Amino acid sequence: MELEEMKNVWQETSKATKKPDHLTNQFLEKMTAKKYNSKINKIGYSEYIGSVICFLAAIYLIINLNKIERPLMQIFAFVGMLLLFILPIISMLSLRNLKNINVSSKTYLEAIEDFGKRKINFLKFQKLNISLALFLLVIAVPVLSAIKGKDIDQTPNFWTLTFPITIAFFLIFALWVLRSYRRILNETAKMLSEINN
């Protein structure tokens, strides 16, 4: 199909692409009455829920800090609290940066480049988040045991079986997510280089 033929087909399809009048009317009424929520600048529920869980976990650690006696476990608990506060903040800030945009001020090319760059930054932040989360998992196990008053050294097969299996599962999951991020990062970078050629 040549470009001119494509143009003819496009013009033909244009005649059929019309939204039913009543749907347009309904939506315009709803939107001008400010009952429509834009999706572009909205941070998803999953991000909010994730952040709340992290903050609750941090509060749990603060409340139970006095139950931890060993200095090493106390240090782990402090680091854990810090991560539980920092991780969601990093995530929310990077997501807000990805979404905080003004679509009308840019040309199409600028919009593609801007979105591509924002996406790359967001994915890099997410990679950092995953690495920190893995570290958090490692230190959370002995800290939680200390709060419960259990000596994990006395738990049968903990260091030889339970702990390595947990870490292995998380590593597999993290590697899978990171690989997927890397692929999308490469695709985005490739797309940005393509459009500038």
Next chain:
Amino acid sequence: MDKKSLFIKVIKENEGLIFKVANLYTNSLHDQEDLYQEIVFQLWKSFDSFNDRSKLSTWMYRVAMNTAIYTLKTAERKIKTISIDAETEHVANVSDNPEEHKVKALYERIKILNLLEKGIIMLYLEGKSHQEIGEIVGISTSNVGTKISRIKEKLKNYGTKK
């Protein structure tokens, strides 16, 4: 005429344009509806900033296409490929009409283009001049010509490979 009435009039007169952009950048009816609404909302939001110096359709295409970029399937975290398989499969399933097969072939070809080319080709198919395409996309008029030649070549190669 108040702002709201004027805006509704503008949207009604140009809804085909919005619908086509929503159609081209999504792969399901649900996403298409969402994008349509988001575009109208972004147009409403920036309606005050629109001035007569900028041609109405240029402003509308710019807002519509930019909105499509920023609402690209973020859930899938993809940026490069916007599948229109669903659309083309739908066309293939509903009818054996040769015209609909032509539409399917048209979408298949647009699908192989990158985001910038996709925007340029849509404006070209809409019958926009090189100058208007340049204004909307943000590249020089001569660059529009070069890009269209490359797109032609790409589409030709796609035809031969197939």
